[in-house]
Amino acid sequence: MQVIKYPTEENFETIVKRPQLNVSRLNATVAEVLNDVRNNGDEAVKRYEKEFDHVSLASLAVTQAELDEAETLVSQELKEALLLSYGNIAKFHAAQKFDGIKIKTAKGVTCWQKSIPIQKVGLYIPGGTAPLFSTVLMLAVPAKIAGCSEIVLCTPPNNREGKVHPAILLAARIAGVSKIYKAGGVQAIGAMAYGTETIPKVYKIFGPGNQYVMAAKQQVSLHDVAIDMPAGPSEVCVIADHTSNAEFVAADLLSQAEHGTDSQVILISVSEALLDSVQKEIRAQLCRLPRKEIAKKTLENSKFILVHNTDEAMALSNFYAPEHLIIATEDYEKLAEKVVNAGSVFLGKYTCESAGDYSSGTNHTLPTHGYALAYSGVNLDSFNRKVTFQHLDEQGIASIGHAVELMAVNEQLEAHANAIRIRINSLKK
Numbered sequence: 001m002q003v004i005k006y007p008t009e010e011n012f013e014t015i016v017k018r019p020q021l022n023v024s025r026l027n028a029t030v031a032e033v034l035n036d037v038r039n040n041g042d043e044a045v046k047r048y049e050k051e052f053d054h055v056s057l058a059s060l061a062v063t064q065a066e067l068d069e070a071e072t073l074v075s076q077e078l079k080e081a082l083l084l085s086y087g088n089i090a091k092f093h094a095a096q097k098f099d100g101i102k103i104k105t106a107k108g109v110t111c112w113q114k115s116i117p118i119q120k121v122g123l124y125i126p127g128g129t130a131p132l133f134s135t136v137l138m139l140a141v142p143a144k145i146a147g148c149s150e151i152v153l154c155t156p157p158n159n160r161e162g163k164v165h166p167a168i169l170l171a172a173r174i175a176g177v178s179k180i181y182k183a184g185g186v187q188a189i190g191a192m193a194y195g196t197e198t199i200p201k202v203y204k205i206f207g208p209g210n211q212y213v214m215a216a217k218q219q220v221s222l223h224d225v226a227i228d229m230p231a232g233p234s235e236v237c238v239i240a241d242h243t244s245n246a247e248f249v250a251a252d253l254l255s256q257a258e259h260g261t262d263s264q265v266i267l268i269s270v271s272e273a274l275l276d277s278v279q280k281e282i283r284a285q286l287c288r289l290p291r292k293e294i295a296k297k298t299l300e301n302s303k304f305i306l307v308h309n310t311d312e313a314m315a316l317s318n319f320y321a322p323e324h325l326i327i328a329t330e331d332y333e334k335l336a337e338k339v340v341n342a343g344s345v346f347l348g349k350y351t352c353e354s355a356g357d358y359s360s361g362t363n364h365t366l367p368t369h370g371y372a373l374a375y376s377g378v379n380l381d382s383f384n385r386k387v388t389f390q391h392l393d394e395q396g397i398a399s400i401g402h403a404v405e406l407m408a409v410n411e412q413l414e415a416h417a418n419a420i421r422i423r424i425n426s427l428k429k
Contacts, residue, residue, distance in 0.1 A: 108395025156184025
């Protein structure tokens with residue numbers, strides 16, 4: 001774990017640099033797979049499933065029998081946890097519903113917005129080293145509340161028999177997913193972007209993934225389909241002081257470190273003693289983790305940063321724009337007011353990032369890699385479009401007609417000017 005003491009603002013960019021693959025090679029590989037899926041459909045998807053997920057699939061679609069079987073394979077305790085989380089996620093997202101108000105902007109001119117659900121959405125659920133059934137709830141619940149008529153889910157099978165993890169299937173059933181398919185990685189993104197014989201084309205793709213999945217989403221978004229955001233490898237930034245619980249902080253850092261070797265964790269503190277205590281705690285906790293080798297590799301990309309005061313801590317955090325920000329200081333409420341760039345914020349020593357990952361109700365599909373500078377996490381609006389409406393009557397033409405005509409003429413758009421002019425003239429007859 002790299003320790004950096006009292007950095008200046010000039011060093012911020014170097015400090016917050018994320019781990020990266022060779023992007024040119026990555027993009028070329030992704031483009032090749034996407035093109036293959038576009039041209040060869042199901043056959044290409046199955047071929048890549050065999051190559052990357054090491055499973056031969058006769059069919060890509062999850063059957064009703066597999067869904068029914070999944071119910072019997074998930075423990076009652078986990079079912080209850082899924083239902084509790086479902087309820088909290090639904091409650092939080094239902095509160096985000098938009099009610100458009102009709103506004104009279106001038107006499108005879110009425111304007112308003114209407115929120116309309118995206119009809120077909122695709123959800124990508126990573127399997128890989130961890131079956132993210134929680135992500136099913138995070139994406140499918142708001143999609144259902146928004147009113148999306150077709151919710152398509154792609155996820156890789158998690159064993160050589162070609163079965164999807166039962167908890168993913170159960171979460172999909174609880175949340176109301178329409179169709180589920182066995183496809184992972186770049187090939188899944190391509191299948192939902194272009195459509196295959198089995199997997200339908202969608203209008204917008206959601207879901208996290210590794211850097212290959214993120215690159216695939218960005219490439220298909222150029223011409224073929226909308227995406228939620230560039231959500232890639234997970235990351236967390238923790239801000240701590242002398243009052244913070246070192247055991248808690250270490251656990252929070254490790255909870256993100258175990259996601260994948262391309263994840264990143266950062267600790268910013270005003271207390272050098274706290275930094276030392278957290279390092280000791282990490283060593284103690286790391287050896288007890290089943291995924292310790294992954295976490296250990298991630299920690300090579302981690303930074304422990306000592307700053308003079310919390311103003312410097314917040315400045316560095318806002319520059320970094322973390323996916324997850326945990327403020328574990330004594331004055332967390334005061335520092336929360338200074339948050340400008342972050343995906344999701346966790347306040348106080350008891351608010352672990354894991355709570356937001358699963359059951360508090362907020363969404364865990366968040367912008368990474370600095371995209372929190374400009375992107376929001378997934379929310380109800382992500383599954384809707386705002387369509388504007390306007391209505392002008394005779395009074396409306398009288399109110400704004402001359403201004404419209406004058407502006408159009410001065411922009412040298414005569415047809416625009418004529419469209420309003422003939423209406424103005426019709427009222428004079």
